[in-house]
Amino acid sequence: MKKYIGVLIGALTLGSGCSSDQDFLNVKPTTILLLDDVYSDSRLVLSAVTDLYNRIPDLVKPSNMGLYASFDEAFASGDYGRHQNREYSYDDWGYWDYGYIREINLFIQRVEAATKLTPADKARFSAEGRYLRANAYFELVKRHGGVPLITEPLTYDYSGDATPLRKARAKESEIYDYVISEMEAIKSILPNTPGEKSRATYGLAVATKARAALYAGSIAKYGVNTPSVSLPNGEVGIPASKATAYYQTALAASQELINSGLYSLYQKRPDLSDNFAALFLDKANNPEVIFVEDFKLKSGKVHGFALDNQPRAITEEGERGGRLNPSLNLVQSYEKLDNTFAPLPINKGNANDYIYYDKQEDLFAGRDARLRGTALVPGATFKDRSIDIWAGLILGDGSILSGDKLGQLKTVNGASVQVVGLSGPIEGYDGSAQGGFYMRKYNDPAVGSGQIGTQSEVWQVRYRYAEVLLNAAEAAFELGNNALAASYMKPVRDRAGLVIPLTAGDITFDRIVHERKVELAFENHELWDYKRWRIAHIVWDGSTSDLTTQPGKATEPSTRVFSLWPYKVYNPGGANNNKWVFRKVLSGRVTQSHIFRLGNYYSRISDAIVNNNPLIVRNPNQ
C-alpha cells in the first residue's frame, strides 16, 4: 500500500494544481485600489471626492496672495515687478482644465453606477460632484466667458478622427444658467448642515446660486458700457434684457438663505476690529462661514501666509515676513463713523504742514472697525507685541533722519536713538512695511505660525454670510428697491461699528461697490467684481493719477498703490517731541500705472486650444 501513497499524493497534487491554473495569476493587488473597490465603500468614495475638492481652482490661495498687489489693494514688499508692469497680459487669470471636469464627470458616472453604496451616500456624492463641476464652470465663465459645456465623460474611440469630441463654446449666459440650475437641482439633496464648512451643503448651493445670478445680472446690465466686449454669438456678453431676471434670481436665492436662519454674522468678540479679524480665524462653531478650503497643522496641508506676512519686528523666521502690505488706497477707503468719506487727515494741505498725533493709531480712530480688522496699522500690536512701523525721525529743523537697517540706531546730538522702526518701512527693503501697513485679515496670530516648520492652518474662506447679505443688497438695489438694499446692508455695517443706518436715498452704485470693497478685501472678489461691473478699465485706466480724494467713488482711477509712512518727531524740549506725523508716499518701486485693457475682460484662450478645436472662437479685443 505504502508504495502507492507517493503516487496518489503525486496524482492529487498534479490534479489540484491543474484545476486552479486560471486563478493562479489573478492576485488582487495590495498597493492600488481598483475602481470597483473604491466605488463600493463610502469611505473610499469620500477620498476620491476629497481629491476633487482639493483641486477647486481658486484664483488666489493663501500661498499666492501676492496677486492682490497686482491691483490696488496692496503693495508687494519684495515682489516689486507687480508695480512695474503697465499692461496685464491677455493670458492672465486664465484657466482651462477640462481634465478636472472629465474626472468629475467620471466620478459622477461611477457613483451613479455603484451598486454597493447606500442610496443616501450615492445621492450626496453625486450632488457633490455636480457642485464641483458647476463650480469649475463658474470659474471658467468668470475668466473666459462661455466655454464648451461638457457634462458627460467623452471617450476617444481611436479611429484617428477626434472631430466628434470637438464642442463649440456655449453662450456666456448658458454657462451661468447651467450653474444656477445645477445649484437649484442639488440644494435639497445636499445636507442641511451649517456646521459642515469644507463640503458642499444646502447653504453653499444657495449662496453659489445667488453669486452666479448676480454676476450674470451685472454683466447683462453693465455690458452695454463696453459694447466691444462681446461676441456676436453670445460667447461673451449677455443681452441687457436678461438683467432683471438674473437679479431677481439672485435676490430670491439670497433671501432664501437669509430667511432660512442657518447662518448669521460672526459677533463673538466685544471689540469690533478683533471680531472682524477673528471671523477668519475661528474654526469653532463659526456661524458666518459657509465654505472654506481648510488647513490643518501637522497634516501636511498647511500654508505659509503667516510665514510670509508676519510683521518683521516680531518675525519668528529670520528674514521672512511682511510681504503683502495693504495700500493706502484701500485703507483710506474705510469710511468715518458718520458714513462720510475722507482721506486720512495727515496734513493741512501741504505735505510738510503736519498734523501731530500723540499715538500712531489715533490717525485711524473714528473709522470703520473693519479697517483695523483688515490691516495692522502703525501702533497696533500683533501676537501681543508691538509691530513698530515708522520710517524715521523728524528733527527739530524739519529734516528727516532715517536708516537702512530695521531698528537702526544712530547718534543724534550725542545721544544714541533708534531712527527707524523694527518693521521699517525702508524703501526697497524686502518685507519691511513699505506700504505702511501689514496684513491682519487671514494673518495667523498663533505662536509658531511664522516658522517654516510649523506654518499656518487658517482656512481660506470662499463663501460667507456677509457676502450673501451684500449680494441681496446689490440685487435689491439693481431692482430698484433701495430700502430693501439698505436693510440688508445694515447688519454688515452695524457689525463694523457704522451704526447710523443708511437710508434708501443713500444707496447708490458707489455705495454698493464700496461696501464690497471694504468688507471683502483680500477675499478674491475685487477683480471679478470690477470685471462684471465693467469698471475695471475705468479704475485701472493707465493714467498716472494721484491718490483719489473721493475714496467712496467707484470709478475713481486707482492705478498705482500709495503708501503711508509714519515719522516720529525727535525734538527734545520741543512742543511736539515724540509725537507722530504721517506722509503719503509713492514708492520709487512703483514705476508704472496699471491699465486694464478691454481685451483683459476675458482671458485669452490659447492658440494651442484653438488648434486642437477650431470650433473655439477667440475672445474679443485681443
Next chain:
Amino acid sequence: MTMKTFSFPALALLLLGLAACDKDNFEPPKSTFAGRIVYKGEPLLMQSANVATGNVSDFPVFIELWQQAYNNRSSIRVPVAQDGSFTSLLFDGDYKLIVPNGQGPFLWKRTAANNPDSLTLNLRGSQQMDIEVTPYYMVRSPQFTVSGRKVAGSVKLEKVITDAVNGKTVERVSLYVNKSQFVDAGNSILAANLAGSAITDLNTVNLTTADVPALVPSQSYVYVRIGLKITGVEDMIYTPVQKVTLQ
C-alpha cells in the same frame, strides 16, 4: 584671467561644441517684412511698442501674421511703433496678415462672416508693404507753444468715418509731455485732458498743461504729443512727437 585656468579637455570640449553648431542649427530667418499703417499714404501714429518684449500680447497695437505651412498655428505678433511702422524678421513662406479685432484706432475690412479680413503675403526675400486702413479720425496740424513751463497745443480733428453704424464720438483729447521721445498715454510725466463733450468745434481744439515739474536730471526741453481717444476704442491716435524747449 590667465591661460592657465583653461584645462586642455575643457578647451577641446569647447572646440567640439563650436564645431557641432554647424550641423545642428537651422538657418536664421533673413527676410525682413516691414511697412507702415497708412491712410491715403499718410502713416497713422500710435502708442509706442516699448514695453518688455517677453510677453507678446502686451503690445499696444499689433498686427498678426499666420504662417500657413503648419498644422499647429500660432500667430506671430508684429508690434506697431509710434510712427506707425512695423518690421519683422521672418522665414520665407506664405502668410496671412490680419488686424485682430479691436486693434488700432481704425477700421479694418471684415468678411461677410464679420471676421477680420486677411491679406495674403507671399514672402520671398525682404518686402516692404504699407497697409491701408480707415481711421475713425485724423489728427491734423498740431501746433505747440510754450509759455514759462506750461505747454499749450492745438489740433484739428478730421472725422473720417462719418456713417451712423461705424462712426464714433470723441471721448477726450490729451496733451502728453515726457522727458524722452516716447510720449503717449503710457509714457508721460504730465498730461492735460479735454473731454469730448467740452469740444465745440473739431477744427479748434486747444489744450494747456499745468507747469512741467522739475526734471531730474535737469533738462531744458521736453517732448510733447497730442492724442485722441475715441469712445469705445482702446488705442489712441496721435500727432507726431515734437520737441519743445521750456523757457
